[in-house]
């Protein structure tokens with residue numbers, strides 16, 4: 001059970017680090033690489049072909065004209081989660097639309113701009129379909145989150 005994380009540039013590393021931290025919390029193995037769809041297409045094709053035996057889920061991280069998730073999705077039938085990155089003067093809206101607006105037949109499950117944490121959680125949920133131990137960890141995560149919110153004291157006095 002492994003997740004392949006592919007970023008379009010080393011400048012996307014901050015988002016990759018968030019994903020890695022969350023996957024580690026759930027005890028999920030990962031491999032993180034920088035392989036741009038535009039700048040290193042052949043390497044990307046090669047990587048996806050070899051990685052899909054070991055990785056059940058792919059996560060793409062890319063900004064600007066973010067075609068990385070779409071290209072990965074074209075190369076594999078494994079689920080692809082796309083994280084659009086805010087790395088341009090358009091504040092990530094360019095990357096969001098480039099990632100989410102896939103033609104029918106080739107989906108990329110797109111999370112929020114810079115939404116690395118949710119990408120990791122979604123990957124965990126996909127893997128948990130066939131892993132009861134991971135399913136239990138996700139239940140615990142949800143329950144801790146609910147408890148934290150329930151215990152948040154917010155006293156407003158006017």
Ligand code: RP5
Pocket residue numbers: 007008009010011012036061062063064065085087
């Ligand atoms: C995309 O363009 C990358 O994913 C990155 O978010 C953005 C800028 O890349 P660099 O010019 O910093 O390498 O391909």
